[in-house]
Amino acid sequence: DQQVKQNSPSLSVQEGRISILNCDYTNSMFDYFLWYKKYPAEGPTFLISISSIKDKNEDGRFTVFLNKSAKHLSLHIVPSQPGDSAVYFCAASENPNLGSQGNLIFGKGTKLSVKP
């Protein structure tokens, strides 16, 4: 049973527009959420995170929104650029610290294509 779901395998957006990537989770114990970006032939790169005590975290063009009651988070990229084309993974954990209870659970990813 998937605890973290990214229901859209792919998303295509025009350069300059907003990209919205969605993620749903089922485990109410999850307290810490992250987004990673992955280019082909490279490992994932950490993008942005959010703790459950917040509902929004912003870093430059990237903003993550968390709706705990709906068990839903989203990543907004504004404005989208062709270099943002990659696979984006949502991940969740009960704790932000490695080695603590619970592991990092990933979604299956959404492939974002930003067209010039």
Next chain:
Amino acid sequence: KAGVTQTPRYLIKTRGQQVTLSCSPISGHRSVSWYQQTPGQGLQFLFEYFSETQRNKGNFPGRFSGRQFSNSRSEMNVSTLELGDSALYLCASSGNRGTYNEQFFGPGTRLTVL
């Protein structure tokens, strides 16, 4: 500062064989985690080592094992390979603070089991 390195980058094995993958973390990092990425299951956590001790383990069979050396380099071993073990195996290292957002991934080892 050099990133996380993994060797080999590509590997082809046959069913029943065993394989050892290697990961060298970023200098000074003491935590090394391993993940398996497959098209069907996505990215799944295998285990994490810190100062030569396994600190956390995912839900994988005992055929998957690992170890960490005193220089923080880590190896992962898979015995009696099955077709379903074909995957990209990713290693990630983390510094003393040991938080997920400070975890840096290597490029992975692509294992193909025939």
